[in-house]
Amino acid sequence: MPFTAEHDALRETVREFVARELRPNADEWEAAEYFPDSLFPRMGELGLLGLRYPEEYGGQGGDYWSAIVLAEEMARCGSGGVGMAVSVQAEMATPPIFKFGTEEQKQRYLVPAIRGQKVAALGITEPDTGSDVASVRTRAVRHNGGWRINGSKLYITNGVRCDYILLVARTGTQEEGAHGITLFLVDKETPGFAVSRKLKKLGMHASDTAELSFSDVDVPESAVLGEVGQGFYHLMWELQGERLIGSAGSVAGAEVMFEETLRWCKEREAFGRPIARFQVNRHKLVDLYTDISICKNYVYSVAERWDKGEYPVAEISMAKLFVGQVTTRVADTCLQLHGGFGYMSEAHISRYFRDSRLIRIGAGTDEVMKEIIAKTALDL
Ligand SMILES: Cc1cc2nc3c(=O)[nH]c(=O)nc-3n(C[C@H](O)[C@H](O)[C@H](O)COP(=O)(O)OP(=O)(O)OC[C@H]3O[C@@H](n4cnc5c(N)ncnc54)[C@H](O)[C@@H]3O)c2cc1C
CATH class of the missing domain: 2.40.110.10 (Butyryl-CoA Dehydrogenase, subunit A, domain 2)
Known part of the structure; x- marks a missing residue:
């Protein structure tokens, strides 16, 4: 397992923060189609916006697994939109500043972003x-x-x-x-x-x-x-990280939804028994569980290479493509298993069904991932 005791401690901190300060507000923020700007300085104060930036810029000096812990735990906050906004700040807009920026740019844009004082x-x-x-x-x-x-x-x-x-x-x-x-x-x-x-x-x-x-x-x-004149190539580097962290967050979201659906299937009864006791539903749950487990392990294996400084473009693209397909399957199947309740706005699964669809479009569509894989892995 890539996670150390330090990562476990970080996970516990983030999980508690999410449960206490995000989850209870998620419904209100979703309805308002906004969340307070103060979330950024709050997360900055907790060190969560600079997990893998060096301490000299106000970061925590962690590795890529810290970023994965954050993405996974944010998937529990009840609002995909909040997780995405934070991810843009910490893992999409700022990594190129750290990698390609001058010292002046780092001081002016990266440091305040890590503190949550400037939104990127x-x-x-x-x-x-x-x-x-x-x-x-x-x-x-x-x-x-x-x-x-x-x-x-x-x-x-x-x-x-x-x-x-x-x-x-x-x-x-x-x-x-x-x-x-x-x-x-x-x-x-x-x-x-x-x-x-x-x-x-x-x-x-x-x-x-x-x-x-x-x-x-x-x-x-x-x-x-x-x-x-090199912006395209700088950006392609950024997009690899964006796709990878997006994949990790999406698998985590699928896992959360699966856990909730599993509980539901054990409790919800039809024809005198829990719906999980019908073989057809049990098999659906097993298929999802298998897909999610394989996805998660694949994303981890690619993240390990990225963390070591490798540039596995085909594998990152395959991870995003497959995670997107699995996520859609999880969302659709979990909603179906919830029956009519799954279609209600108050059901978590209905929000997840809408939120999760983005992974197949944002940061490069499925079709773009396939073109990249064709070119880089198959020489087509
Ligand atoms: C909620 C949300 C948040 C976003 N946030 C950001 C952001 O912060 N910053 C940012 O810059 N962008 C952002 N995007 C944009 C996103 O990255 C793009 O929507 C995405 O890259 C697709 O581009 P497009 O919408 O122009 O679709 P198009 O490129 O017009 O594609 C339309 C369709 O054609 C297909 N297609 C295109 N080319 C090919 C091809 N060669 N072969 C086969 N099929 C092809 C596509 O796969 C797609 O199905 C966001 C999008 C959404 C929905």
């Missing part, structure tokens, strides 16, 4: 392009010794409440594709940066998802993260 967002997707990242049209051109940015981003998690965004923009020509892309760190308060609208969604209700616009947004040269 990651802006890749646009109205006209999502899967095809190399085709982004948001453009940054050299202007007055810095850069002028124009364009828009869509479906951006934390976009409404963020203090800054890690933005993917085109600095080369459209024909240069992946080679003409650069990452920028842009403060929300910069003139011309606006939230066009907050979007309504099928699930993940407590997270905020925005359409953002950039109209003559002037940023200094120091806003460039990493190398000019």
Whole structure:
């Protein structure tokens, strides 16, 4: 097992925090389609937003397994949207700052994000392009010794409440594709940066998802993260971590839902016996249990390689693809086993059914994962 006594202690702390401070509020936050901004400083105070960043930046100096513990325990908070918002902050928008950022950028963006004093967002997707990242049209051109940015981003998690965004923009020509892309760190308060609208969604209700616009947004040269023209490759590295942590969180969510459904099947009676006593249902539960166990172990095996510094792109893509398929199966089967109650808004399974669907779309769709696997593992 990859987890040490330290990880176990961390798990206990997070589980208690989730049970005490998140779970009781989940229904209210889901209904409000928002959760208080104060959650970020609170989690920062507990050290949960910088688990694997070095202590010199305010982090806990942990390894990748600490991040997995957090993702797994957040799956118990009753709102996929809260877990996702936190994950964007700790595991998606900030890792590239740590890896590619200058010392000044780390002090200005990473340190306050770890403390929860600044909320981060990651802006890749646009109205006209999502899967095809190399085709982004948001453009940054050299202007007055810095850069002028124009364009828009869509479906951006934390976009409404963020203090800054890690933005993917085109600095080369459209024909240069992946080679003409650069990452920028842009403060929300910069003139011309606006939230066009907050979007309504099928699930993940407590997270905020925005359409953002950039109209003559002037940023200094120091806003460039990493190398000019290398943004696509920096981003591909980020996406591996995002897919892996998303997979770990999704398996954990499936496990939580499975446990709840198992309890339900043992208690709910029909035709004079618990519904788990019908062989057809028992077998469904066994299938889900098997799928979840295999998924979890596969994700752990890939995480072990990622933690060692390897770059297992095909395996990460396979993990995300398979976890997505299993998650959908778990959600559908668990809802069915709940009968009419499963269709009610008050049932946890109905929220999970909606929330869990995102894994097959966000951070690269199933089809994109298949294309990556075809190319990297099968040379197709
Ligand atoms: C709730 C939510 C939160 C999100 N948060 C963020 C965020 O914080 N930051 C961010 O940048 N983005 C975010 N996204 C965007 C998400 O990553 C994209 O929606 C996703 O990558 C797909 O892009 P798209 O929506 O443009 O779909 P498209 O690329 O238009 O795809 C449409 C369909 O075509 C298929 N398709 C595309 N290309 C191929 C191909 N080559 N072969 C076969 N099929 C193909 C796709 O698989 C899909 O089924 C979020 C999305 C959602 C729903």
